Amino acid sequence: MSALTGTRHLARLILRRDRVLLPLWVLVLAVLPMTYATSFFELFPTDAERAAYAAGTARNPSIVALLGPVYGESVGALTAQRGGFLLVIVALASLLTVIRHTRVEEEAGRRELLGGGVLGRHAGLTAALLVTYAADLLLGLLTAAGLASTGLPAAGSFAYGLGAALTGVVFATLGGLAAQLTETAGGARGIGIAVLGAAFALRMVGDTASNDWPSWLSPLGWAPRIRPFEGERWWVLALPLVASALLAAVAYPVSVRRDLGAGVLPPRLGPATAGRGLAGPFGLAWRLHRGQILWWSVGFGLLGLILGGAAEAAGRSVEGNPQLEQIMARIGGASGLADAYLGATLSLAGLAAAGYGIQAALRMRAEESAGHAEPVLATGTHRSTWLLSHVVFALVGPVVVLAVTGLATGLTYGLSVGDVPRELPRMLGAGLAQVPAAWVLAGLAVLLYGLLPRLAPVAWAVLAVCVLLGQLGAVLELDQWLLDLSPFTHTPQVLRDTWSATPLWALAAVALALAATGLTAFRRRDVPIT
Amino acid sequence: METPIEVSGLVKTFGRTRALDGLDLTVRAGEVHGFLGPNGSGKSTTIRVLLGLLRADAGAVRLLGGDPWRDAVALHRRLAYVPGDVTLWPNLSGGEVIDLLGRLRGGLDPKRRAELLESFELDPRKKGRAYSKGNRQKVGLVAALASDVELLILDEPTSGLDPLMEEVFQHWVRRAKQDGRTVLLSSHILAEVEALCDRVTIIRNGRAVESGTLTELRHLHRTSIDAEVAAPLDGLADLPGVHDLRVDGNRVRFDVDSAALDAALRRLTELGVRSLVSTPPTLEELFLRHYEAVPEELTR
Numbered sequence: 086m087s088a089l090t091g092t093r094h095l096a097r098l099i100l101r102r103d104r105v106l107l108p109l110w111v112l113v114l115a116v117l118p119m120t121y122a123t124s125f126f127e128l129f130p131t132d133a134e135r136a137a138y139a140a141g142t143a144r145n146p147s148i149v150a151l152l153g154p155v156y157g158e159s160v161g162a163l164t165a166q167r168g169g170f171l172l173v174i175v176a177l178a179s180l181l182t183v184i185r186h187t188r189v190e191e192e193a194g195r196r197e198l199l200g201g202g203v204l205g206r207h208a209g210l211t212a213a214l215l216v217t218y219a220a221d222l223l224l225g226l227l228t229a230a231g232l233a234s235t236g237l238p239a240a241g242s243f244a245y246g247l248g249a250a251l252t253g254v255v256f257a258t259l260g261g262l263a264a265q266l267t268e269t270a271g272g273a274r275g276i277g278i279a280v281l282g283a284a285f286a287l288r289m290v291g292d293t294a295s296n297d298w299p300s301w302l303s304p305l306g307w308a309p310r311i312r313p314f315e316g317e318r319w320w321v322l323a324l325p326l327v328a329s330a331l332l333a334a335v336a337y338p339v340s341v342r343r344d345l346g347a348g349v350l351p352p353r354l355g356p357a358t359a360g361r362g363l364a365g366p367f368g369l370a371w372r373l374h375r376g377q378i379l380w381w382s383v384g385f386g387l388l389g390l391i392l393g394g395a396a397e398a399a400g401r402s403v404e405g406n407p408q409l410e411q412i413m414a415r416i417g418g419a420s421g422l423a424d425a426y427l428g429a430t431l432s433l434a435g436l437a438a439a440g441y442g443i444q445a446a447l448r449m450r451a452e453e454s455a456g457h458a459e460p461v462l463a464t465g466t467h468r469s470t471w472l473l474s475h476v477v478f479a480l481v482g483p484v485v486v487l488a489v490t491g492l493a494t495g496l497t498y499g500l501s502v503g504d505v506p507r508e509l510p511r512m513l514g515a516g517l518a519q520v521p522a523a524w525v526l527a528g529l530a531v532l533l534y535g536l537l538p539r540l541a542p543v544a545w546a547v548l549a550v551c552v553l554l555g556q557l558g559a560v561l562e563l564d565q566w567l568l569d570l571s572p573f574t575h576t577p578q579v580l581r582d583t584w585s586a587t588p589l590w591a592l593a594a595v596a597l598a599l600a601a602t603g604l605t606a607f608r609r610r611d612v613p614i615t
Numbered sequence: 616m617e618t619p620i621e622v623s624g625l626v627k628t629f630g631r632t633r634a635l636d637g638l639d640l641t642v643r644a645g646e647v648h649g650f651l652g653p654n655g656s657g658k659s660t661t662i663r664v665l666l667g668l669l670r671a672d673a674g675a676v677r678l679l680g681g682d683p684w685r686d687a688v689a690l691h692r693r694l695a696y697v698p699g700d701v702t703l704w705p706n707l708s709g710g711e712v713i714d715l716l717g718r719l720r721g722g723l724d725p726k727r728r729a730e731l732l733e734s735f736e737l738d739p740r741k742k743g744r745a746y747s748k749g750n751r752q753k754v755g756l757v758a759a760l761a762s763d764v765e766l767l768i769l770d771e772p773t774s775g776l777d778p779l780m781e782e783v784f785q786h787w788v789r790r791a792k793q794d795g796r797t798v799l800l801s802s803h804i805l806a807e808v809e810a811l812c813d814r815v816t817i818i819r820n821g822r823a824v825e826s827g828t829l830t831e832l833r834h835l836h837r838t839s840i841d842a843e844v845a846a847p848l849d850g851l852a853d854l855p856g857v858h859d860l861r862v863d864g865n866r867v868r869f870d871v872d873s874a875a876l877d878a879a880l881r882r883l884t885e886l887g888v889r890s891l892v893s894t895p896p897t898l899e900e901l902f903l904r905h906y907e908a909v910p911e912e913l914t915r
Contacts, residue, residue: 192744269705269744354740355708363711364718372707456702460755463666464719465692611669 090205095212099186107216110178111224114171118245119231121167124561125160126235135163146426150289150395151433153309154297161241161314164232168245170556172308173285175224175249176256179217180277183260186213189270210261210340214333217257225250241314248308251325255304256281258329262336268348275380281305282384286391293395304328366466370474373452374445378482381441382489385434389493392430393512396423396494397501420502424580427494428515434490435519435573436552438483442527443544445479449534450541453613468608476531476600483523491516511580518579521592525572526551528599535603538614617680619644619766619797620665625674627660627821634660636821637674642799642814647792649812650801651902657821658801659699662770665799666696679766692721695762699771699801701755703743709754710739716758728761734783749775760787767791767798773807785810805898815898817905824905829898836896836904837870840879845887854878865889 100107129135135158142148143155143166153169156162187210190196196209229246233239256277263276284303291300292309300306304325311321339349362368449472452458462471495512499505530544551571558568568574572592577584620642627635635657642648652658663669665678667687676683681690703712717723732739735753746754752775759767773784781804788798788811802808808815815832817825825832837858843866851867852860856875861868871879883891 355711355742357708357710357739359711359714359718363707363715366719369715373704376706456698456700457704459663459668459698460696460701460716461719462668463691463694463696464716465688465721466719467688609670611663613668 088205088207089211091199091203091208092205092211092215095199095204095208096216099212099216103182103186103216107182107220111220111227114175114178114249115224115227115231117171118164118168118228118249119235120557120561122160122164122232122235122237125163125167128562129160129163132158135160139163145422146293146395150293150392150426151430153288153306154292154300156309156312156315159314161232161237161245164237165241165245165309165313168249169309172249172252172305173281175221175253176281176284176305177278179221179253179257180260180263180281181274182217182220183213183257184264184270184273184277186216187261188264188267188273191264192268192270206341207337210264210336214257214261217260218254221250221253221257224253238314240317244311244317244319245308245313247322248311248313251322251329252304252308254329255325255332258332258336262332262339265336265339265343266349268350272348272350279384282388286388289395290391366461366471366474367477369461370478373448374475374478374482377441377444378478378485381482381486385437385486385490386493388434389490389516390497393427393494393497393499394501396427396498423498423502427498427512428578428580431487431491431494431512431515431519432555432573432576434487434516435523435576436548436555438486438490438519439523439526439548439551439573441486442479442483442523443530443548445475445482446527446530446534447541447544448478449475450538453538454615456613459613462612468612469604472531472535472604472607476527476604479527479531480524480596480600483527484517484520487516487519487523488513515579518589519573519576521589521596522572522576524596525592525599528596528603531600531603532606533603535605535607535610538610617644618642618677619679620648620799621675621677622661622665623675625661625664625676626672627657627664627669628672634821635664635674638818638821639823639826640816641826642797644797645792645795646813647788647798647800647811649808649815650799650818651803651805651808651815651898652801652818653803653906656818658818659770660821661818662696662768662799662801665768666691693764694766694768695720695759695764696768697752697755697759697770697772699774701751703746703751703754705742705744707743708740709737709743709746709750712743712754713739713758713761716755717762720762720764722763723758723761724763728757731757731761731787734786735780747775749777749780752776753780756784756787760791765796767796769798770801771803772800773802773804781807805902809898817902819905825901832898832901833895834873836901837872838876838896839868839870839894840883841868841892841894842866842883843889843891844883845889848886851879851882854882 125135129138139155139158143163149155151170152166153172155166190209199209225246227246228249229239229242232242232245259280260273260277263273263280264270266276267273284305287299287303288306291297291303291306297306300310307321307324310318312318343349363372449458452475458471462468491513492509494516495509496505498512499508502508526544526548529547530541533541533544551573554563554568554571555573557563572595575588575592577586577588618641620640622638622640625635625638625640626633638657638661640650640661650658650661660669664671664676665683667683667690670684679690679693683690703709707715713728714723717728735757737750737753737757741750743751752772756772759769773781776784785807788800791798800808800812809829812829814828815826816823825835827835845865847865848862848867851857851869854875856872857879858870858872859868867883869879
């Protein structure tokens with residue numbers, strides 16, 4: 086029996102289990118770049134229009150920080166930049182897919198079931214990696230075909246597709262390594278996402294700085310540096326390949342050396358008795374949510390520090406360019422530009438905070454499915470109390486995360502413009518202004534959980550739609566009523582001089598109504614619904 | 616004293632499946648009541664209705680004198696529940712879970728908690744994810760048995776326990792009974808029910824098909840007789856209540872209804888009995904009798 090015996094069967098099992106999810110993300114992520122290209126062809130048909138767009142928007146440091154650099158003014162170059170954020174999503178999807186089929190399986194004990202059969206010791210990891218690599222490659226080829234079909238040069242389309250695919254491959258392999266380190270899937274995901282976050286931050290810093298060496302250290306910085314459509318540098322493709330090989334070279338020996346079910350990082354014993362805090366349902370909920378809220382706060386604090394620090398440079402970047410200065414003057418000059426940049430980043434933080442809210446609300450669903458809710462609800466705990474103990478985190482969590490982001494942003498931005506007392510409260514306010522919209526999605530998750538628990542994860546799909554509306558709405562020139570469907574459309578730009586607080590109250594009211602309806606439904610339904 | 620559990624005509628449907636179909640169940644104060652049935656027969660559904668987790672579609676349910684749905688919280692303070700598959704929070708230690716569940720019920724006896732941990736040989740410092748199935752079950756049992764409650768609802772609590780721990784479990788259930796607690800013990804381990812239970816309810820397809828003390832249940836069923844008699848046999852086959860008569864020279868074997876036992880024995884002694892073995896029906900036979908007709912029930 087070789088170390089790879091059974092890989093083929095495991096790969097087929099993975100394909101069978103992911104027959105919906107895998108094609109879905111491959112297809113969606115492959116189609117999006119094509120739609121970007123199409124809309125650029127339509128919106129900016131002439132060189133002059135594209136040049137104006139590149140100067141006004143694509144070279145704007147805030148856009149560069151979020152999407153990556155732009156290497157030219159062709160439709161291809163603009164499309165490649167526009168698809169920059171997709172790299173993060175491809176990386177995340179690849180990472181999570183591998184962990185899902187390695188450590189999750191092991192933690193659930195299903196890997197043990199299969200390990201009793203005829204399986205080589207490398208089969209599990211190899212099958213997960215091969216399937217994900219294949220999905221990434223397919224995504225790359227589909228992306229290339231889609232781009233070429235819009236009339237873009239074939240070489241550039243291929244370079245872009247391959248860059249995206251290899252970014253996925255790097256993070257898939259990283260997932261394979263992370264899965265060896267911890268005993269829990271949650272821990273492995275945490276390691277993977279932390280590395281992804283660090284890679285994003287590095288790329289952001291590198292792309293907005295005068296010298297881009299930090300981007301060369303970031304796996305997310307490599308794909309743009311192939312320069313698709315602008316004199317492809319094919320040798321850059323070697324970087325993700327080498328990185329993946331190195332990661333795999335560490336993951337495989339570790340995977341063989343450890344026991345099934347164990348991690349490299351050892352598990353610790355807990356206390357023999359519960360502390361005083363672990364008493365009621367709220368004490369339990371705090372134990373279940375505190376790790377998440379801590380890590381989200383740390384992550385967003387760091388992000389805020391970086392983004393706030395970059396804002397001043399973003400505001401100054403237009404100096405010496407009369408045409409741009411003229412455009413910028415209309416939105417308030419250099420400080421206006423910095424404010425626009427900060428507003429845009431904080432609204433992205435708002436979307437992410439909504440993700441926190443949904444995640445915290447869906448924790449109830451996980452508790453119910455795992456059989457944890459039943460013994461608690463069979464004690465003297467009211468259903469409403471149990472639900473509220475989790476909903477509190479779904480509502481307070483986004484406030485904490487956004488306040489931390491706002492404060493961190495305000496601190497570094499304030500330091501860079503030498504006016505911390507003014508910028509700190511301003512940015513805190515701008516961060517907190519995102520809270521009500523985030524609450525609406527958290528409230529929706531609570532409603533779904535109470536009413537139709539099996540469909541609760543649909544809240545994620547709604548968030549995805551909101552992200553797409555916010556990201557694509559302007560490019561695709563969608564109707565206002567469509568944009569209005571997203572609660573984030575209604576969040577006022579509080580960094581401007583005049584804004585109204587009415588939408589904020591309305592959003593908060595909607596959120597509370599959704600959550601209250603969810604609570605009422607939950608009190609009446611059967612538990613558990615599995 | 617009120618009847619702790621009184622269920623009559625209970626119906627619960629999930630979509631098209633009729634999980635409970637007019638179930639009756641009475642558990643008297645201070646008894647250990649065995650709730651027998653194979654997987655999928657409706658035991659856990661009944662228990663979840665009793666706990667107010669599921670809402671009954673029809674029928675009357677009284678728990679500790681209250682309505683399990685409406686008065687759930689007040690009633691739950693007076694009972695402890697161990698699910699058939701105890702799942703623990705992966706990042707909480709066993710000891711933390713025991714204390715948490717105890718506190719949610721309104722406190723537990725620290726002395727008994729320590730005794731229970733010792734007799735079940737459970738390390739309370741391990742994290743939830745590190746426990747085996749049997750040890751997770753022990754965590755649930757310790758939390759329930761250490762609580763000062765009137766009623767224990769145990770849903771197949773010993774799945775995953777080894778025979779030694781099964782003994783420990785039986786000891787603690789007897790002790791709970793001595794302390795005046797009522798126990799509803801759902802199980803498919805017949806030896807356990809036979810060893811512990813005062814009364815038994817057998818459930819099949821969401822209906823109670825038998826209920827009573829083990830003696831009563833046995834009484835309803837046939838005793839097997841295996842005897843050697845002095846004279847050639849006659850007049851036994853005509854007796855009402857005698858079944859499956861097999862004669863092999865002077866050896867006779869037959870099953871007899873409890874009501875006809877006296878008459879059959881008289882007939883045997885008239886012939887002159889040389890040896891006699893009488894076997895009362897085991898619980899297993901009682902149980903299988905209800906399921907043999909439909910073997911697919913057991914595999915479902």
